[in-house]
Amino acid sequence: MEPRPADVTAVILAGGRSTRFGGDKALATWRGRPLVDHVLDRLPSERAGAVLVVRKEQAQDHRVRGRLTLVHDDPALHEGPLRGVIRGLAACRTPWAWVVACDQPLVSPALLLALRRTAAAADLAVIPAWGGRLHPLTGLYAVQCGPLLQECSAGGETSLVGALKKIGFRVFEEDDCRLWDRRGAGFLNINRPGQLALLEGDEP
Numbered sequence: 001m002e003p004r005p006a007d008v009t010a011v012i013l014a015g016g017r018s019t020r021f022g023g024d025k026a027l028a029t030w031r032g033r034p035l036v037d038h039v040l041d042r043l044p045s046e047r048a049g050a051v052l053v054v055r056k057e058q059a060q061d062h063r064v065r066g067r068l069t070l071v072h073d074d075p076a077l078h079e080g081p082l083r084g085v086i087r088g089l090a091a092c093r094t095p096w097a098w099v100v101a102c103d104q105p106l107v108s109p110a111l112l113l114a115l116r117r118t119a120a121a122a123d124l125a126v127i128p129a130w131g132g133r134l135h136p137l138t139g140l141y142a143v144q145c146g147p148l149l150q151e152c153s154a155g156g157e158t159s160l161v162g163a164l165k166k167i168g169f170r171v172f173e174e175d176d177c178r179l180w181d182r183r184g185a186g187f188l189n190i191n192r193p194g195q196l197a198l199l200e201g202d203e204p
Contacts, residue, residue, distance in 0.1 A: 007046075007116070008047045008140075010049070011050075011091075011095070011098065012050060012053065013149055014102035023157050025190060034092070036102045052068040052070050055075070056075070068148070071087055072087070077153050082158065083135060085146075085149060085160060086146055089143050089145055096119065096141070099136070100112075103190040104137070105187045106185045111177060116140055119170075123170050125139055125140065125142065126139060127140075127170070127171060128171075128172040129173055129189075182190065
């Protein structure tokens with residue numbers, strides 16, 4: 001089943017401290033435009049909308065992005081992707097959400113669509129595996145799992161993968177990923193400015 005426009009919201013996480021990068025990675029320039037704009041452009045058009053999760057102090061810098069609903073993450077929760085996912089899912093008005101990071105400018109729209117096509121009604125999340133590890137920031141989440149992740153966080157869990165293991169999820173295996181992102185370029189995330197130059201050779 002192809003996802004309907006009202007079926008999925010895209011959630012982009014941009015609230016990290018980016019200490020290794022030395023600045024707001026979402027606004028880092030590549031090919032003359034901020035990374036977050038590249039991510040937004042590559043999201044499937046078959047979606048209800050897009051949510052950008054940032055820290056409150058970042059909001060002014062991102063306010064001009066009219067194609068995004070801007071929400072603040074919860075500073076009361078432990079820093080990390082888990083709190084961003086919890087806040088992003090809470091802002092969705094659809095049953096499903098794609099969750100991606102702001103520093104993955106080559107994210108594969110075909111892979112995201114494949115995650116949705118293969119999702120079963122009982123799935124709480126469908127998470128790709130690549131290079132021997134899980135990639136929860138290129139995943140599909142049932143919006144109803146948000147409160148369950150919140151419970152995990154309240155119980156002391158600080159890891160997104162740890163929380164997912166507690167609530168249960170389905171793995172989208174690497175062989176399946178290769179059908180839609182042959183070299184796994186969409187999983188490349190930028191942690192240091194020098195890595196931007198490497199993107200040119202990883203274009204899918």
